[in-house]
Amino acid sequence: MSVPPPVARPASPQPLQFVRPDGSVTEDGARHGIDVELARTCYRDMVLARRLDHEALALQRQGELSLWLMAWGQEAAQVGSAQALRQTDMVFPSYREHAVALHRGVRPSELLAQWRGCTHGGWDVAERRFHLYSLVLGTQTLHATGYAAGARLAGSDELVVAYFGDGASSQGDVNEALNWSAAASLPLLFLCQNNQWAISTPAALQMRTSVHQRAAGFGIASFVVDGNDVLAVHAVTAAAAELVRAGKGPALVEAVTYRRAGHSSSDDPTRYRSDDEVADWTARDPIDRVDRILRASGVPADFFDDVQAEAEQLALRVREECRAIPDPDLDDVFASTYAASRLDVERELAERHRMLRSLEEVPA
Template sequence: MTEQVDVDLARTLYRDMARARRLDQEALALARQGQLGLWLQSWGQEAAQVGSMRALDANDWVFPSYREHAAALTRGITPAELLSQWRGSTHAGWDPATYCFHFYSLVLGTQTLHATGYAMGTKLDGGNQIVVTYFGDGAASQGDVNEAFNWAAARSLPVLFVCQNNQWAISTPTELQFGAPLHQRAAGFGLRSFVVDGNDVLAVHAVTREAAEVVRSGQGPAFVEAVTFRMGGHSTADDPARYRDPADVEAWAARDPLLRLRAVLHSEEAFFSDLDAEIDAFGAEVRAACHGLGECDLDEVFGYTYAEPHPSLAVERAARLASLT
């Protein structure tokens, strides 16, 4: 028997992915125009992010890396909040507590330790809230990530690790990164492990929902490896044509997560017509949000470096103010 597709869910997932794709396109153009200092695209990885995010509860805490724009939009973070850090207008664009979504971490893999520590506190507090952290296959080679696996498993913490295996750690392919699949490595630490086609948003949603329930029910941490592909460069400072075979890119383009879900929703003509207009308006919103961002107030550096006032920092702040007069 063929399982019926939840059409309402499929529409929601497609809309989320389409918004993320348009954000990426606009941000890339803005970066090329000098409006953003840097941008790291989630192009090609929308299904891995949207499908997993929509399987979570609203109060589950999320610790992203630096490419989780689709996940952030799904949680309600605005384009202005997302772009502000990349424009240099602020050090972190949003209040994590508002969205239960931590701000981006640019240090590779460190967010997995943050998530594990937060999950320790969540376990002590009780309740059924879980903690989710996103990272890539390259980050999985970092010591921080493996330490997080071990600590989470040893303490049976309510944390779900979601690895977007996009095949490349900047210019290093997966075959040069590790000798066994990532989900097998996670299982070796004692995590309940899953692997899923990361370009099938419905499959990602179903697998993440099952993995989240394992964690939420007190069975310890879990790991989801979503096998996907980074369609763009590592960042706007990277030229992937120097190290990737165009045939591989073409093959993965045929597995585009939006095209695959659109084929499922092929009869929803009115939905796509309305959505096209909405996405065009969203693109204009993204551009306006970027241009409306102000300059960074460097006084924030002194206000947030230490939790309490610090004598040395006070001297430095006074010196800066003197230099402005």
């Protein structure tokens, strides 16, 4: 019996790019056209998101936050995609979509409360159309899949969006979500920020094929874009969202970007990344790229000064709101651990109150 030859692995297309790192426009960018007003809006949002990011890391170093996961370097992937969505679309983030959170109106105090250890979430999910951060890797993709199934049953026209990273794509949850959403043709858009590193494991060791190729294997319409080119990210996300809204099933956008900081505030990336690699990606910085094309388009210096002034005001607000977050009441733990009242929990709560009263009776 003859054995058929193996199927050749298809070559991955080059990520779509509109603006090069030096600010010049590519042929694809020229054909699509450069929307200067959109670029101005995205530039502001990226600068503010980065300022929040750096301020939060400083607060963590000062002991004000227990942990922080930076999105430094990934601003274009987040802002470009968020700007292409409708405010009524439901977003399921992972744990570093800070730029998307700001775009959805989440206040600094709401965003930082979880990292300060004062709440499990921090904001009204239904109001912001932005789900709580998911710290368990990849679970948000299954949450989004279930939500998308419910939205379709309810006859809603909303798009459901799930953000995740390249590292999460190695989790079973993500692959189950891809397969389930494709098989059921759900209104779900997956946005993968491939930042090159799953903590200290490089993408080349994580997977043999790219994320968008693997998604295509599930029957999902898949796109790959330069994740540091905010205008290209916006265009690709808009096109993918249009397909999903038209009832063509789920879609996936892989934004090729780079995590400039460590995986978290507890990580030291110098132990596994070279200076040359960091310098190479620093030269592709998403904010610098938009800065260059805006200045080349004649945007006055006052605009950039105003954005920087707004960023400094945001930094002040982040500091003030972080330190003003109230400490949680331990009684809430007893009230929210189980859905229904339990005798053993009630006894523990009563014991806590007896202990507190005894401490009050101790002479000063």
